[in-house]
Amino acid sequence: MTSLPAVRGAHLVGSINQPTAADTLEIVAENLGAHAARIPDGEVGERFHWILFQGTRFEAVDGLGRVPGEPFMVAGFDLRKIVLDGTVPAAELKFGPLGYAEAALASYADFKALRDAGTIAAGTRFQVAIPSPMAPLGSYVAPADQAAVYPAYAAAMEREIAEIAAVIPAAELSIQIDLAVEFSHIEKVSVRGNTPDCWYVEGNDPSTEQIIDAATTMAAAVAATIPDDVEFGIHLCYGDVAEKHFTEPADAGNLTAVANALSAKISRPIGFLHLPVPIERDDDAYFAPLASLALHPETELFLGLVHHEDGVAGAIKRIAAARPAVATAGLAEFGIATECGFGRGPAERTAPLLRLHGDIIAAANA
Numbered sequence: 001m002t003s004l005p006a007v008r009g010a011h012l013v014g015s016i017n018q019p020t021a022a023d024t025l026e027i028v029a030e031n032l033g034a035h036a037a038r039i040p041d042g043e044v045g046e047r048f049h050w051i052l053f054q055g056t057r058f059e060a061v062d063g064l065g066r067v068p069g070e071p072f073m074v075a076g077f078d079l080r081k082i083v084l085d086g087t088v089p090a091a092e093l094k095f096g097p098l099g100y101a102e103a104a105l106a107s108y109a110d111f112k113a114l115r116d117a118g119t120i121a122a123g124t125r126f127q128v129a130i131p132s133p134m135a136p137l138g139s140y141v142a143p144a145d146q147a148a149v150y151p152a153y154a155a156a157m158e159r160e161i162a163e164i165a166a167v168i169p170a171a172e173l174s175i176q177i178d179l180a181v182e183f184s185h186i187e188k189v190s191v192r193g194n195t196p197d198c199w200y201v202e203g204n205d206p207s208t209e210q211i212i213d214a215a216t217t218m219a220a221a222v223a224a225t226i227p228d229d230v231e232f233g234i235h236l237c238y239g240d241v242a243e244k245h246f247t248e249p250a251d252a253g254n255l256t257a258v259a260n261a262l263s264a265k266i267s268r269p270i271g272f273l274h275l276p277v278p279i280e281r282d283d284d285a286y287f288a289p290l291a292s293l294a295l296h297p298e299t300e301l302f303l304g305l306v307h308h309e310d311g312v313a314g315a316i317k318r319i320a321a322a323r324p325a326v327a328t329a330g331l332a333e334f335g336i337a338t339e340c341g342f343g344r345g346p347a348e349r350t351a352p353l354l355r356l357h358g359d360i361i362a363a364a365n366a
Contacts, residue, residue: 003327003332004323004324004327005323005326005327005331005332005333005334006332006333006364006365007319007333007334007335007336007360007361007364007365008333008334008335008361009035009036009037009300009302009335009336009361010032010035010036010302010335010336010337010357010358010361011036011038011272011274011300011302011335011336011337012028012032012036012038012039012040012127012337012338012341013040013129013176013178013235013237013274013304013337013338013340013341014040014042014043014127014129014176014178014235014341014343015040015042015043015048015050015240015340015341015342015343015344016028016040016042016043016341016342016343016350017042017048017342017343017344017345017346017347017349017350018042018044018347018350019044019347020044020110021041021042021044021106021107021110021111022110022113022114023042024039024040024041024042024044025039025041025042025107025110025111025114025119025120026114026119027350027351027354028354029114029119029120029121029124030119030351031350031351031354031355031358032354032355032357032358033121033358034121035357035358035361036124037123037124037125038124038125038126038127038174038231039111039120039124039125039126039127040127040128040129040176041103041104041107041110041111041126041128042343043129043341043343044107045103046099047099047103048343048344049075049077049344050131050135050178050240050341051131051135051136051139052074052075052077052079052139053077053099054098054099054136054139054140055077055078055079055082055139055140057095057096057097057098057099057136057156058082058095058136058140058141058149058153059082060096061093061094061095061096061152062087062088062093062094063084063085063086063087063088063089063090063092063093064082064083064084064085064093064149065082065083065085066078066080066081066082066083067080067081067082067083067142079139079140081140081141081142082140082141082142082145082149083141083142083144083145084145084148084149090145090148090149090152091151093149093152094152095152095153095155095156096156097160098156098157098160100128100130100157100160100164101159101160101161101163101164104126104128104164104168105163105164105167105168107126108126108167108168108172111126112172125171125172125173125174125231126168126172126173126174127174127175127176128164128168128173128174128175128176129175129176129177129178129235130157130160130161130175130176130177130178131177131178131180131181132177132178132179132181132182132218132219132222133150133153133154133157133218133222134150134179134181134182134215134218134219135178135180135181136153137149137150137153138181138184138185138196138197139181143197143199146197146199147199147200150200154221154222157222157225158222158225161175161225161226162225165226165227165230170227170229170230171229173230173231174230174231174232174233174271175226175230175231175232175233176232176233176234176235176272176274177219177222177223177232177233177234177235178235178237179215179219179234179235179236179237179258180236180237180238180239182211182215182219182258183236183237183238183239183254183258184196184239184247185198185211185215186208186211186212186215186254186258187238187247187249187254189247191239198211198214200214200215200218201214208254209257212254212257212258212261213261215258216258216261216262216265217265219234219262220262220265220266223262223266223268223270224266224267224268226268228268228269231269231271231272232268232269232270232271233270233271233272233273233274234259234262234270234272234273234274235274236255236258236259236273236274236275236276237276237340238276238339238340239340240339240340240341240344248278248280249276249278249286251285251286251287251288251289252275252277252286252287252288252289252290253289255275255276255289256289256290256292256293259273259275259293259295260292260293260294260295263294263295263296263299264294269296269298270295270296270298270299271298271299271300272299272300272301272302272335273295273299273300273301273302274302274303274304274337275301275302275303275304276304276339276340277303277304277305277318277322277339278339279307279309279310279314279339281318281321282314282317282318282320282321283321284321284324284325286321287321287322287324287325287326288325289325290322290325290326290328290329291324291325291326291328291329292329293326293329293331294329295329295331300334300335301326301331301334301335302334302335302336302337303318303319303322303326303334303335303336303337304336304337304338304339304340305318305319305322305336305337305339306336306337306338306339306353306356306357306360307338307339308345308349308352308353308356311356311359311360312356312359312360312363315336315356315360315363315364316360316363316364319336319360319364322334336357336360336361336364337357338353
């Protein structure tokens with residue numbers, strides 16, 4: 001009989017509601033401690049709403065401009081579409097700094113100070129989360145111009161990654177790529193009025209399999225820009241608008257298909273993979289597709305089954321349902337996480353939610 005996997009370790013997707021990066025790093029170290037092999041800076045400041053701050057980066061590029069009309073404001077960001085204005089050929093578009101490297105290097109200074117002071121345990125990595133280029137592009141650029149603008153934006157993201165990796169020592173760094181907009185395409189649902197436009201797939205009505213194949217090929221190209229000696233991981237996401245998915249997955253089938261495609265197409269090491277688990281799903285059917293996971297041998301699996309609403313009891317039910325499928329996939333253990341970041345939740349929830357991870361790990365292995 002196959003033994004059931006142990007539950008080991010916790011992963012933080014990235015977004016955490018604290019005033020500063022130093023506050024985030026300190027509260028995680030204090031309340032999650034040895035369970036977290038890597039700690040993010042909480043995506044503080046302008047990054048609090050994930051990619052929405054990228055609109056000003058598009059707008060600043062010569063050759064791009066906002067569509068006319070009144071600003072369409074969400075959480076303080078203008079979400080009017082960006083279009084090619086005809087003044088610069090698409091092949092000559094040049095993006096300036098996107099802000100990810102600047103934020104990472106500033107937060108790493110806080111991380112290093114806290115680690116040197118002993119607040120953060122030695123050997124813990126500093127985690128940087130970066131969206132796939134598809135996400136800001138799909139959110140801001142008009143569908144007709146996305147194919148033309150993508151190469152310039154992807155090149156700018158590659159520069160951000162290079163700048164981060166050039167300064168932060170590889171042994172201390174973990175870079176995570178977030179794939180979320182891709183799942184709105186895969187599930188063929190609109191998000192904030194953005195109707196999926198699969199410009200990167202041939203044909204007018206591509207199949208789910210075709211979308212997964214094309215989207216993971218593009219994501220694999222981004223992964224290839226991360227130096228091999230830097231830890232790399234993947235966060236698969238169904239969104240987090242007002243702490244809700246843009247659609248609930250029927251089961252883990254598409255998540256598994258994307259994970260397997262990425263594992264097949266990415267030759268560099270993949271340190272970890274995170275995927276979400278809705279609070280309502282503690283049934284075998286949701287987890288059954290995980291039995292066919294085909295991950296790299298070095299990849300740690302983290303299931304986003306921690307929900308503050310039902311605490312230890314709910315997580316233990318989801319763990320019990322997940323374990324047989326994970327065992328069939330050949331994994332001896334997996335870790336836990338929330339289904340997405342929790343930066344849009346109340347700040348006072350942060351410490352208890354971090355401690356909840358440790359309580360669940362203890363209960364799962366009792």
